[in-house]
Amino acid sequence: MCGIFFSIRRSTDIFDASIGTLEPYIKARGPDSYSTCIQAIHLDALTTFELTCSSSVLHLRGNDITTQPLVSQEGNILCWNGEVWCSIAEWMPYYGNDGSRLLDQLSGNHNVSAVMEDLQGPYAFVYFQKDKGKVWFGRDRLGRRSLLRKTYDIFILSSVGESSDEWDDVLANGIYCLDLSSSTETYDPYLVGNYIYILLQQKKSRTAFRPYFSLNTSIPSESGSWDPLTNFHYILLEAIRIRAVTIPNSHMHKPRVAVLYSGGLDCGVIARLLHDVLPVDEPIDLLNVAFENPRRLSVMPGSYDGPPRIDVPFAEAMQSKKEIFQLAHPNDSVMDLDISMAFYFSARARGIMRSQDGNKLEYSSTAKVLFSGMGADEQLGGYSRHLKTFKAGGWEKLIQELQVDIDRLPTRNLGRDDRIISHHGREVRYPFLDENVVLYLCSLQIDQKVDFSHVGGDKLLLRRLAARLGIVKTAREKKRAVQFGSKAAKMEVGQGKVKGQQKIHASALVASVKYYHITVWDRRRWIYNVICWDAPRRQGTSFESLFVGQQYGLISEIIMNDFDFDLDQEALAQLEQAVSSVQKSFASPANPDSGFQQPTPRRLNNPGGSNNILVNPRQVRKGNRILDHIRNVPWEYDSELQSDFVVGTTTCALFLSLKYHRLHPEYVYNRIQALGKLYNLRILLVRVDIDNHTDSIRDLTKTSIINNLTIILAWTDAEAGRYLETFKSYEMAQPTLIMEKQAPDYASRIIDTLTSVRSVNKADALSLISNFGSLRNAMNAIPEEILMIGGWGQQKVDRFTQTIEAPFVIRNARKQTAAIQSYNQHQSAPSCSMNEYETMSSALLPKDTGQPSPLEQKLPNAPVDNPDGSSASVIAYLATMRDQDT
Template identity: 30%
Template sequence: MCGIFCSISQNHKKDSIQISREWEACKNLVIARGPDRVIEKFENLTPIWFGHFVAAVLWMQGLDLCEQPTIDSAGNILLWNGDIFSGNLAQDNACDTNVLLSALQSSLNVSSVFQEIQGPYSFIYFQKSTNLLYFGRDIVGRHSLLLKVNTDENTLTLTSVASKEVNKIIEIPAIGIFVTNLDNSRVNLACYPWKEPDLHFTDIIESLETHLGVDIDIKKTILKSDASTSLHLHPDIKDLDYMENSPYLENSYKTLGYLLEDTDILERVDRLLQLLYKAVEVRVRKQPRFCKTCIKLVLSKKDVACDHSKIGILFSGGLDSAILTLIADKYVSQYEPIDLINVAFEKSVNARSKSKKSNENNEKESTDDQYDVPDRKTGKQTFLELSKICPKRKWNFVEVNISQAELQKYRSSRICNLLHPLCTILDESLGCAVWFASRAKGTIHSSANIYESPCRLLLLGMGADELFGGYMRHRTTLRHKGWDALTQELNFEIARISERNLGRDDRIVSDHGRQSRLPYLDENVIEYVQRLKPWERCYPTDKMPSGLGDKLLLRLAAYKLGFRNTANFPKRAFQFGSRIANGKENARDISGRL
């Protein structure tokens, strides 16, 4: 995993190298993503085009650190920020940067190579034989890549992350692979769509053309069209009989046990768990066996035996993170702890003043009370349940308590730049919550000593709500519009998750020199779940209230794994569970605090 940067321009002189303003503005943010090695290369790409390539490497694959930018014998240049977890190019104990560059060198069709990759990535690739510069994000959009085109100066800038000083930069949409032809004298763009273009694709392209001031030529579609679920979905009575007629509908705990007695339901749960186990296993095992502290010693050629924590989990105590935690236990050495990171924000000044008025007899509100937010409560409950299921594992329940002063300090000095170009109140609240959680600095439960997790890898539960129908709007859609509309909405949730969440969260987490990995957004998990009928993955009807019908298939999986209380915890938005957000604000409004 890396921070990558590329600037293409014509304003260079033979005897001097001009560094772009964009690099100066992005430099510190890019380097923070890859603290293990930073390398810059300046290349004359064509007689008129000049390239500045930078990679800040976080070593996460292969037996040795692989330096970037990588240039092969033919003069092709690759900047790769990704992981090949499965697919035809996946190899154990190999640096996937070298594997990918070799595959690209031996293929005339660049897009066909990326068609073979399963895993999150963003990339920049210059093909010397054609003078084409390719760039883009994986089809799910799990890693960030930003683009700025300056038609006045005839320059193009690509970067993993950019500060607010870089104006008119945008997130590259995860709709295909983009390319610019450096045989032309002006910046130009074309796009190879991942899928057959639809109205959503057209809207995105038109918006890009308006913002960038460049026409985009649409090329051949990369992937074969996949027959989507036919609409006019009306479940037969027999499809729903077992769910509608449970004798325990007043008891969510007993309902889950009753449903698992059905052969078809049990088969779906087992298949889902099989895929999740594979997704977690590859994400846990594909990494160097060293923590943040020990890997520095390894890179300085010292022998190290590391038994520190290498895996952290953003742990609200909710359903999604609990399942990942229990599965991860199977693939992490029994001699290593796993860090469960739980974040809480101090009550606002107004909330504290109201609390003081109602508790005038209390001289001082305790720290526990100040940070006793909903996610801290569920976190502790699930932690206790987890400890009973896996009593031999050392779990570090890390309590991250963030004061209002600390929030204001880092929001205005650091987080605002990582969020850029996003700037809504929702982006701000979620971005701040994820940044402090992924910093992973707090105290271990029942201890007063400060602890900062040495893990380099974080498992996150992103994607579970979109796949399994976890939002309240899914219940509303089904009630008013039926199963067809819910099917369309669930499909659209995954299609737009890259622009709503993933690029932002990648920039936020990676700022701490850690990598986020998202098992629910594994391609095989997504494919399986999207082929299910909507009522086979969620059942948000009046008969199954919140905490049961939403994400029903996932709740059944949790129950089968051994969770009893956690399996029925209702969905709670992270920004409210951690108490960073103000429910009275409109989440879509532009934030005035960034």
């Protein structure tokens, strides 16, 4: 196993600092060796390229460590991260180095695709073919090894990327080729600002692999069929054997292998078969990780039947989140975090091990190879939705469902898991995803693998194998999904109802289909993958149903740009029909069948008059929901607008959703350029609709400063609508009418109070209150608890704590004494209503004046719904005293 970094830059290109940033991560993947090779490639007198190749090595094959990158006598360069398993008898002995042998094959055969087509096993590679001036790269057909691509500024391929939108997965759909000798140049489709980097011509070669595995579609008959159990046992055992016996034994009587062990069926069978292929006296580590969860400390398990667990303290888990985010990127949903944290600490295999006799021991596993049961559920009907599909449509629908799962294996999360696990200098291997195992299971009839006619019929073939192996209790185990076991993303207070598909770092488009939900990640090419491969497999599911009713942008813009693979004529015809149908539904005033309701402009007293907000029709086509919240000011369409809204004679606004900005970073720059200097006041109204918004807001703020725009942030659609109404309503108003006024609702006053602390913004205030439930709890919390909240660093917590603990200085000592007595009496009272409390406060205040004091004039009436433990008057009092602090 290796770490790969490969970059190409012209002599005139700017220097990219990614190699320095990623070097520690590349080294961590291969602790046994690290080397860098830099070559200058002169294609002609005017064209020179610099190739930088860095590789780290984890020694798992052969007797000696083979340093990478591998360089042949002809000057060809190979960065190889993989294992060749099948065809191994024809190629080489089990214990030989597969990377060196592969370079010999590639150097002796100019048909790179033909060589790679014969390989079976997990891999990611980059190969520079010097005599042709070509760079070949790709991943295996199931995507079991990570390879990311960056095409901004310079072309980079790497096993690990940075946590930015510039990085994408290299799709596991074939072999890619970059021709350096081509004189034709194309533009990078993803633009940053107004800077356009002209890339080398990138031609995707023919797909080197044969079609993906196809299921046996035969419907079970009553006549019965032969028993596949013996053959399945042999094929799975052989897949485990070739993955275990080739590992060098550098530590006598210490584990070479470990199993990511949840106690479930898949990993239980793997552990049992490993026992059969390894020497009897060689131990096998079963890794099971448990997280300390402050939300569940009071709930203790009644029993635990399994290996000793590696306990991860809560504080340690929280400290590792930033690194885990970067390793998992571009996979960045809540469920990605759950699974990544479990794999991260399991693969580290170091921690406090709690034995069954209650003793705590420090333990660190010596195993370099981890076995995982990934792939069994997709092939053997292990998910609960498989049972639901069978009940709804019988064997035929179940076969279609399993085929979809198998087809999506290359685009699942195996690359993410490789980045997480390999960071600790270990390699993960998947026996159930061995090509021979997958092909054999695909050849079986559906009733030979699964039987939902009785309870426990999911993964029937695997349960029968477990029973044959003597692990009867394991044969009855239900599925234990790693993300449900860890609940890592929900450990923080207040995070108990986070949805698994919710994005942490980037936005997600969710397209609802009749039978299931499809989540589309960062790049538009994933949408094409959903359209062209997932949707047609669903009976009764049309292309239109994927997008009608969604509010994430123009369908024509999403579908018709930047195809990443070829479509056959039938799929292209369906796609064009879908675009036409969807565009018609968006153009119609209302389409109740689609679920999309076009907003209707308010009735105008003076159409075209100066009192109306002018709206660009593109905001309606995009389904902008803030139009529903412009209720106090009339608005009308104007198709000639360069901006999105005109709210005054010299004032306009551009609207930008951060979700949309993550998908189309070039959009806002093109709009700003087209707008020019048409208005004196140009507003960038930003809808903050993603969780991790700090980097995006920082970049947009810089852009606004450079282009002389005023940026306004809105956290809800209603807030964005109020901003537009306010600008229009006060267009000709006197300055005194637009002075800041205290918000009328209780929650807004709390947020205003908290944001008076330096560097605390609205998002910080909302997260503080949502985590602790009330201002009282937040004020009484210890700093360590506040530090666990995202966005609250040490400096911010110190300022908040100092503000809370600082005494208030009041010019009128008499008022101070009365107010403190009133507050203390309220705190000591068991309970009292707001009326009783206000009567009590009035009795304590001096009565030598008939006029209310300035402070009394500012105290608001208590709201009916007060979620905090203290009164609204006390909150307002604190805010007022802060303003008077000298």
